[in-house]
Amino acid sequence: xxxxxVAQSKGAxxxxxxxxxxxxxxxxxxxxxxxxRSPQDTPASIWNxxxxxxxxxxxxxxxxxxxxxxxxxxxxxxxxxxxxVPKSFANLQHNVQVVLGMTSDTATGRTYSAADFSNAFVNxxxxxxxxxxxxxxxxSLAGFAFAKxxxxxxxxxxxxxxxxxxxxxxLGVVALxxxxxxxxxxxxxxxxxxxxxxxxxxxxxxxxxxxDSVPDELVESARVDGASTFRVYWNLVLPIVxxxxxxxxxxxxxxxxxxxxxxxxxxxxxPNPTIGVALSKLASGNYVNYRIVISGSLLATLPLxxxxxxxxxxxxxxxxxxxxxx
Amino acid sequence: MSATGGAxxxxxxxxxxPVEATGTFRGSGFGKEPTALSDFLARFDHKxxxxxxxxxxxxxxxxxxxxxxxxxxxxxxQNWTGFTNQGWIGFTNYSRVFGDAGFWRALGNxxxxxxxxTVPQLLLALILAALLNRRLRAQNxxxxxxxxxxxxxxxxxxxxxxxxxxxxxxxxxSFLGNFGIHHTTPSGGFNGIDWRNTSLSxxxxxxTMVNWKWIGYNALxxxxxxxxxxxxxxxxxxxxxxxxxxxxxKITVPxxxxxxxxxxxLSTIGGLQLFTEPMLFEQNAQAATGGTHxxxxxxxxxxxxxxxxxxxxxxxxxxxxxxFFIIVILAGFxxxxxxxxxGGGR
Numbered sequence: 001x002x003x004x005x006v007a008q009s010k011g012a013x014x015x016x017x018x019x020x021x022x023x024x025x026x027x028x029x030x031x032x033x034x035x036x037r038s039p040q041d042t043p044a045s046i047w048n049x050x051x052x053x054x055x056x057x058x059x060x061x062x063x064x065x066x067x068x069x070x071x072x073x074x075x076x077x078x079x080x081x082x083x084x085v086p087k088s089f090a091n092l093q094h095n096v097q098v099v100l101g102m103t104s105d106t107a108t109g110r111t112y113s114a115a116d117f118s119n120a121f122v123n124x125x126x127x128x129x130x131x132x133x134x135x136x137x138x139x140s141l142a143g144f145a146f147a148k149x150x151x152x153x154x155x156x157x158x159x160x161x162x163x164x165x166x167x168x169x170x171l172g173v174v175a176l177x178x179x180x181x182x183x184x185x186x187x188x189x190x191x192x193x194x195x196x197x198x199x200x201x202x203x204x205x206x207x208x209x210x211x212d213s214v215p216d217e218l219v220e221s222a223r224v225d226g227a228s229t230f231r232v233y234w235n236l237v238l239p240i241v242x243x244x245x246x247x248x249x250x251x252x253x254x255x256x257x258x259x260x261x262x263x264x265x266x267x268x269x270x271p272n273p274t275i276g277v278a279l280s281k282l283a284s285g286n287y288v289n290y291r292i293v294i295s296g297s298l299l300a301t302l303p304l305x306x307x308x309x310x311x312x313x314x315x316x317x318x319x320x321x322x323x324x325x326x
Numbered sequence: 327m328s329a330t331g332g333a334x335x336x337x338x339x340x341x342x343x344p345v346e347a348t349g350t351f352r353g354s355g356f357g358k359e360p361t362a363l364s365d366f367l368a369r370f371d372h373k374x375x376x377x378x379x380x381x382x383x384x385x386x387x388x389x390x391x392x393x394x395x396x397x398x399x400x401x402x403x404q405n406w407t408g409f410t411n412q413g414w415i416g417f418t419n420y421s422r423v424f425g426d427a428g429f430w431r432a433l434g435n436x437x438x439x440x441x442x443x444t445v446p447q448l449l450l451a452l453i454l455a456a457l458l459n460r461r462l463r464a465q466n467x468x469x470x471x472x473x474x475x476x477x478x479x480x481x482x483x484x485x486x487x488x489x490x491x492x493x494x495x496x497x498x499x500s501f502l503g504n505f506g507i508h509h510t511t512p513s514g515g516f517n518g519i520d521w522r523n524t525s526l527s528x529x530x531x532x533x534t535m536v537n538w539k540w541i542g543y544n545a546l547x548x549x550x551x552x553x554x555x556x557x558x559x560x561x562x563x564x565x566x567x568x569x570x571x572x573x574x575x576k577i578t579v580p581x582x583x584x585x586x587x588x589x590x591x592l593s594t595i596g597g598l599q600l601f602t603e604p605m606l607f608e609q610n611a612q613a614a615t616g617g618t619h620x621x622x623x624x625x626x627x628x629x630x631x632x633x634x635x636x637x638x639x640x641x642x643x644x645x646x647x648x649x650f651f652i653i654v655i656l657a658g659f660x661x662x663x664x665x666x667x668x669g670g671g672r
Binding site for chain 2: 037080151316321
């Protein structure tokens with residue numbers, strides 16, 4: 001169905017392009033015909049593409065620049081004007097190995113330990129995996145209850161969830177830190193995991209999706225057959241909402257991997273940094289080697305670039321759908 | 327503590343559910359009389375389980391979201407040294423905040439960066455969304471491509487921007503040098519601008535990072551709103567001979583006003599809590615001083631410095647609460663203005 005629509009629109013676009021290089025009059029007529037159409041039915045002009053390509057290049061430039069600096073030496077970093085193409089793959093390999101603590105830096109003789117960066121990478125993987133799994137479980141449970149179960153106070157409670165969306169709770173960090181100290185969780189990964197396990201957005205998103213995609217009759221008939229609430233959730237709802245879980249999971253993973261402020265506060269002084277905290281440590285103090293710092297930044301960025309390549313469509317979908325619902 | 331207890335209880339209840347499920351299933355499936363136990367379980371399933379399912383959200387949010395915000399207020403009226411409370415001191419911390427030149431400077435910096443980042447960010451996002459809102463080839467390529475900044479960790483992108491905006495070896499200064507923008511100092515000269523040296527230049531550099539990060543994301547938000555505009559609106563407009571640019575500002579933007587409001591509020595809340603970019607723009611990334619004279623220190627940075635570098639938690643808490651109210655008032659005010667601008671005929 002969607003395939004055929006795409007094919008159709010592609011065909012129409014091709015027709016238009018085919019007409020364009022011909023004589024000017026047909027082009028003009030085509031333009032007039034498009035005037036009454038909505039923007040999304042109007043074929044993009046060449047300038048439209050030019051500007052979009054510029055936007056993409058601008059978006060990619062800093063990442064490309066990380067790549068350039070990571071593949072250079074301290075000498076190339078100091079070139080005026082700067083080198084604008086990557087220097088060598090061997091340098092890149094060396095710099096990456098240095099920041100991972102696998103070898104010492106030939107230029108400076110400095111050795112970075114696993115504690116500087118590698119451990120942080122592993123920590124970030126752990127935190128991201130646990131937070132994402134927890135978020136999917138708890139938010140889909142709550143979303144299911146709000147969408148399909150009848151209980152006293154359901155609607156007022158949902159309003160409360162929505163209201164919490166607007167609270168800038170980053171401003172409670174001082175007290176949150178005191179709470180963590182009392183729990184003896186400071187400097188431990190659990191302090192960045194537990195507060196991130198649920199989000200109002202996640203509950204809301206799952207509720208909307210479950211409301212729209214799980215038919216009431218299906219839930220009712222399962223109930224009549226004697227299935228318990230949890231069984232309905234596990235065997236009926238979860239398989240249906242898998243696409244939404246994927247989207248929420250991707251957005252959560254990106255957000256968790258990139259979180260910095262709270263992680264710096266609670267993990268900054270301890271032995272268990274996340275990747276952002278480790279990078280900020282590498283970039284602090286009396287001795288900072290930007291070639292190494294940027295190589296670390298590239299490593300921190302790479303998993304997310306791969307995620308974007310693999311699941312970019314879902315991430316786009318999540319942002320666009322989430323926006324419409326909120 | 328209570329939070330973990332609650333979460334465990336919820337998990338335990340959730341685990342026990344399938345067991346009970348098979349029980350009730352058999353009971354009714356084989357047409358037996360409902361026993362007292364199965365009756366109880368069924369009622370439990372209907373009356374209590376819904377609350378169990380939503381409890382993790384409420385427990386965790388209360389413990390780690392709402393309570394800290396409230397407790398933050400309590401701490402701000404006390405005097406803390408390290409992690410011990412020395413007693414109530416009334417509004418002392420607050421009068422300190424209002425008399426603290428450092429706080430006002432940080433607030434000024436925050437607003438400066440906020441203006442330089444939000445206004446271009448949302449305007450460019452609108453234009454980008456309009457460019458995407460066409461019948462495009464490789465539509466997904468463009469939509470995914472503009473999300474590169476969104477997925478890049480802010481720490482990583484800021485560190486690379488710190489290089490790009492470097493005084494001596496940065497590519498932007500090298501570029502500006504080609505146009506003859508050049509500085510001579512007693513110790514020698516350099517091309518371009520000393521980005522970290524003044525307020526305006528450092529704000530511009532930081533605002534550039536924020537703009538880069540969020541334009542694509544906001545463009546997708548606008549795009550999703552644009553695509554839900556009824557198509558016949560444009561048919562009517564074509565009769566007046568409105569071109570693409572005019573259509574954008576006269577039809578599309580007014581039609582997506584709710585989304586514009588939403589992004590204005592979002593970027594107000596986010597922009598006024600700006601932390602990562604100013605932190606890592608600094609040569610010494612964990613110092614939180616925001617430049618030699620604090621010329622780009624934001625309030626969030628000052629709160630971090632006061633609480634964790636100086637160790638004055640209750641004063642940091644008071645600053646947080648002041649900032650909280652400023653954000654709430656400003657977000658409301660901005661929403662109002664955006665509403666007026668969109669609603670009032672041009």
